[in-house]
Amino acid sequence: MYLLTCLHVFSSAVSQRPIVSFKLSDIGEGIMEVTVKEWYVKEGDKVSQFDSICEVQSDKASVTITSRYDGVIKKLHYEVDGTALVGKPLVDIETESSSEVLQEEDVVETPAMARDEHTHQEIKGLKTQATPAVRRLAIENNIKLSEVVGTGKDCRILKEDILNFLAKQTGAIIPPTLFQEIQPPPPLAAARPVSTPAALKAPPTTPKPVFTGKDVTEPLKGYHRAMVKTMTAALKIPHFGYCDELDLSRLVSLRAELRPIAEGRGVKLSYMPFFIKAASLSLLHFPILNSSLDEGCQNITYKASHNIGLAMDTVNGLLVPNVKNVQLLSVFDVAQELNRLQALGTAGQLGTNELSGGTFTLSNIGSIGGTYAKPVILPPEAAIGALGKVQVLPRFDAGGQVVRAHIMNVSWSADHRIIDGATMCRFSNLWKKYLENPASMVLDLK
Missing domain, CATH: 4.10.320.10 (E3-binding domain)
Known part of the structure; x- marks a missing residue:
């Protein structure tokens, strides 16, 4: 009888292990809902602390959620592509110890960065x-x-x-x-040989056309929803446009000389690091282009850091990661960071750290094939530039002779509430001077 009683107590203890409702906690920036992109577990799986449970996507970035408890997954509350709400359960976990604090706030890891999240x-x-x-x-x-x-x-x-x-x-x-x-694991930028352009460019395959014969309606999610919000806010800004062309013949020669050196260090050197660094040097002279205006149009903030964004065509749509503190970086440092950002963009793993905090943006539409564009300012920034493709065109040299020249067009947009046309023109001229005579950048590099 005693033995049966002990067995009954033991079986009751096993069958009554506490079940925790693992809730989606606040991930910041006013985000109240996310889309479940992928489950890393299924019902019945055993998990340990820090094991990845799922990846969710907000309109800001992708976030990997990890377990705080050791236990068994009892229930998944959402399907893939389902909308999860902050404060509501994601999964139920049967814990292995009743001594754990069961209802404390759940942990959400920082945005996914090449599957190597950090806390x-x-x-x-x-x-x-x-x-x-x-x-x-x-x-x-x-x-x-x-x-x-x-x-x-x-x-x-x-x-x-x-x-x-x-x-x-x-x-x-x-x-x-x-x-x-x-x-x-090595950074994604180094996962493939530097000489392989596919590592840094969007997949070359073109999706096959799909004809269903009927209308399809689906909700806006993730980055598409963010784009709607951002561009709607951008329409409130009176845009001022300015265009010019640059002769990049000297820069083309300089890049050809430096490219094998950079590749020897494991970094692909494009023209963008020069464009970005020249923009930073020019912003030192025209800080108002690196500023932001508050919503009430009462105060202007001049940003100390040059966090220069690069509009990027990724598998998740248009994203604008930024290179932090360009004013402190060399051209090679910028190239190295761009390699990392482009690799993350290709893998669809850009996080909040890469996508937030931008102060000025360049859009390289020329990488796809465009020559001119009318860029839209990314709030709360005050200016943006769109770069066209580099073309070999005939031009006159100082002696009046027709020569081959590498010409690129640039189109600027500025917030006309705080930036006038003369300021935009002078900034563009200085940026143009640095790039047409790249040796002059050496004098101002820190």
Whole structure:
């Protein structure tokens, strides 16, 4: 009888494991709903802390959500392409321990970046960056992340840093092969040979035409919804247009000379890094083009950072990631960052960090084949430039002789409430001067 009672208590304890409703927490920027892009689990799967559960997409970026609990997935509350609401359950998880705090706020990871999400931890006013796997390794070895020096980008803590720290504490020698096993995957920009243009361009395949014979209505989601909101807000800005042409013959020669050097360092060098850096140098002289006007049109903010965006045609539609702090970067640094952004765009993995905070934008419509454009300002920015394709055309040299010249057209749009035509013209002339005589940029590089 005693044995039967014990078995009954045991079976009751097993059958009554607590079930947690894993809710979608606030992911910021006023976002109240997201689209479920992909499930990484199914009902009945066993998950551990930091395991990826699903990827959701807002009108800002894609976000990977990871589990806080060890347990078993009991229910998925949404289908793929379903709309999930902030504060509502995503999945139900049967946890393995009743001692866990079941109803605390769920964790949403930062925007997906090449499948290598990182989380932030506040330590004495500073932020440490590390992947969930690295954090778990630190917890298992009782290591405080605040005591580890990160060697990754932006001081991100890598698994190698944890192992090195552990080796110093214990005196152990970590075999080199172990480091090779735990090295994070190479950046997407380096996943293919530099000489392969497909790594940095949109897929060349053209979708086959589809004729259904009937009308199809579907809701706007994700980036398309964001584009509707942004362009509707842009129509409130009185646009001023200005166009000019540049002779890039010297820049073409310089790029041809520097290209193999950059490729030797694993970076593809296009014309865009020069266009972006020249824009930054010019913005130093005309800071009003790197400003923003508040909604009440009462105050203007001059931005200290030159976060220059590049309108990009991606698998998810038109996106505008930006290169942060161009005023502090070299042309090579800009090229390196562009390679990373283009690789993320090709993979559909641009996150909030890449897509937010822009202060000035260039749109390279010429990469597709256009010559002229009428660009639309991206609020809250004050100006944008559209670059046409580079064409070999006849021009007169200083001696009056007809020569081959590499000509590119540029079309500017500026917020005419705060930028007048003369200012836009002078900025364009300085930008043009840097690019037509790229050696002059050397004098002003920091």
